[in-house]
Amino acid sequence: MKTRAAVAYEAGKPLEVTEVDLEGPKASEVLVEIKATGLCHTDAYTLSGADPEGQFPSILGHEGAGVVVDVGPEVKHLQKGDHVIPLYTPECRECEYCLNPKTNLCQSIRTTQGQGVMPDGTSRFSIGGKKLHHFMGCSTFSNYTVLPEIALAPIRKDAPFDKVCYIGCGVTTGIGAVVNTAQVEPGSNIVVFGLGGIGLNVIQGARMVGANKIIGVDMNDEKKAWGERFGMTHFVNPKEVGGDLVQHLIEMTGGGADYSFECVGNVKLMRQALECAHKGWGESIIVGVAAAGEEIATRPVQLVTGRTWKGTAFGGARGRTDVPKIVDWYMDGKIEIDPMITHTLSLDEINHGFELMHEGKSIRSVVVY
Ligand code: NAD
Numbered sequence: 001m002k003t004r005a006a007v008a009y010e011a012g013k014p015l016e017v018t019e020v021d022l023e024g025p026k027a028s029e030v031l032v033e034i035k036a037t038g039l040c041h042t043d044a045y046t047l048s049g050a051d052p053e054g055q056f057p058s059i060l061g062h063e064g065a066g067v068v069v070d071v072g073p074e075v076k077h078l079q080k081g082d083h084v085i086p087l088y089t090p091e092c093r094e095c096e097y098c099l100n101p102k103t104n105l106c107q108s109i110r111t112t113q114g115q116g117v118m119p120d121g122t123s124r125f126s127i128g129g130k131k132l133h134h135f136m137g138c139s140t141f142s143n144y145t146v147l148p149e150i151a152l153a154p155i156r157k158d159a160p161f162d163k164v165c166y167i168g169c170g171v172t173t174g175i176g177a178v179v180n181t182a183q184v185e186p187g188s189n190i191v192v193f194g195l196g197g198i199g200l201n202v203i204q205g206a207r208m209v210g211a212n213k214i215i216g217v218d219m220n221d222e223k224k225a226w227g228e229r230f231g232m233t234h235f236v237n238p239k240e241v242g243g244d245l246v247q248h249l250i251e252m253t254g255g256g257a258d259y260s261f262e263c264v265g266n267v268k269l270m271r272q273a274l275e276c277a278h279k280g281w282g283e284s285i286i287v288g289v290a291a292a293g294e295e296i297a298t299r300p301v302q303l304v305t306g307r308t309w310k311g312t313a314f315g316g317a318r319g320r321t322d323v324p325k326i327v328d329w330y331m332d333g334k335i336e337i338d339p340m341i342t343h344t345l346s347l348d349e350i351n352h353g354f355e356l357m358h359e360g361k362s363i364r365s366v367v368v369y
C-alpha cells in the first residue's frame with residue numbers, strides 16, 4: 001500500500017513529507033494506522049546525526065497511538081479495530097530480560113530494531129524500490145506503519161489519540177522514572193534537571209507520589225511557570241546562581257536530594273545531578289540521552305559515600321502491561337497530559353514542530369494525521 005510519511009533522508013536535514021510504499025504485515029506483525037504522534041527530543045537527536053544507531057534514509061517517530069487495520073499470520077493478542085500504542089521497548093514476556101523482574105529491557109528484537117529493520121531483517125518501507133529504515137521499531141512519522149505484535153500495547157477505545165500518544169514515550173518515561181526506577185517515597189526531596197517534555201512528567205510523577213520539595217533546574221526562565229503548573233515547589237536557573245550550583249542545591253534540600261533526575265542529555269548536568277544527591281542514600285537517575293562519544297565522570301568517593309547512579313529507559317515500564325494502566329491514570333484524572341501538548345500540527349508542518357522544540361517554545365508538539 002501507499003502511505004504518507006515524513007522521511008529523514010540525511011542527518012541534519014529537514015524531513016521530507018512524501019508518499020512511500022509499505023508492505024503488509026508478515027508473521028506476528030500488525031499494520032497500524034497511526035492517528036497521532038508526538039515529537040520527542042530523541043527524534044531530533046537521531047535526526048541530528050549524533051545517534052550511533054541512526055540510519056538514513058529512515059522514518060523516525062516513536063510516540064504514537066493508532067488503530068490496528070490488519071494482522072499478519074500467527075498474531076495472537078490483537079485484532080482489527082483495536083486501539084494501540086507502539087512500544088519502542090517491547091514486551092515479549094518470554095526472553096531472559098522479560099522473565100527477570102529487575103528490568104523492562106526486553107531484548108527479543110533489540111538487535112534488528114537498532115538496525116532499522118523488522119525482526120526478519122527486512123524493511124516494510126520503501127520509496128521508488130529503495131529501502132527506507134524503520135526507527136526504534138515504531139516509525140510513527142508515517143500514517144501507516146508495521147510493528148511486531150509484541151511492540152504494541154492495547155488501550156481503551158475512549159482514550160483520545162492526540163493526547164495518549166504522549167504515553168508512548170514522554171509521559172511514561174518521566175512518571176515511570178519516579179514510580180518504577182527511583183521508587184520515590186512520599187516526603188522525598190527531589191531535583192529535576194531539564195523541564196522539557198520529560199522533566200515535567202518527572203515533576204508530575206513526584207507530585208503524584210507525595211514528594212516534599214520538588215526542585216526544577218532549567219536555563220530557560222519560561223520553564224518556571226511550567227514546572228509550577230505540575231507541582232514544582234522551587235525553581236533554579238543555573239545562570240542566576242552566584243556560586244556553585246551543586247552546593248546551592250545541597251543547601252536547598254537540607255543536605256542533598258533523595259532523588260535527582262537528569263532530563264537533558266548533558267553529561268556535565270549528569271555529574272551535577274549525581275553530586276547534589278544526599279550523602280549516604282541519594283540516588284541520581286539518568287534519563288537524558290547523551291550523544292555518541294560523551295562520557296560521564298565523577299570522583300569515585302561520591303559513590304563510596306553512598307550515592308547511587310542509575311539510568312532508565314521508557315521509565316522502567318513494561319509496555320504491554322503498564323501502558324494501558326497509565327492510559328487509565330490519564331482518563332481517571334490522576335495525571336495530566338493536555339496542557340503539556342502545546343502545539344498540534346499536520347504532517348506537512350512536522351519540521352516546524354522541530355523548530356519549536358529547538359527554540360524552547362513547545363513542551364510537546366503532536367502531529368495529527
Ligand atoms: P526537551 O527539549 O523538551 O527538554 C529539554 C529541557 O532541558 C529544556 O527545557 C531545556 O531548556 C533544558 N536544558 C537544556 N540545557 C540545559 C542546561 N544546560 N541546564 C538546564 N536545563 C537545560 O527534551 P525532552 O523531550 O524532555 O527530552 C529530554 C531528554 O530525555 C533528551 O535527551 C531525550 O533524548 C531523553 N529521553 C530519554 C528517554 C529514556 O527512555 N531514557 C525517553 C525520552 C527522552
Ligand code: AHE
Pocket residue numbers: 040041042043051052053054089105110169289290291292313314
Ligand atoms: N540509540 C541511542 C540510544 C538512545 C536511547 O538511550 N534510547 C532510549 C529511549 S529514548 C526515547 O526517547 C532507550 O530506550 N534506550 C534503551 C536501548 O536499548 O537503547 C544511542 O545513543 O546509541
Ligand code: ZN
Pocket residue numbers: 040041042043062063169170
Ligand atoms: Zn522519546
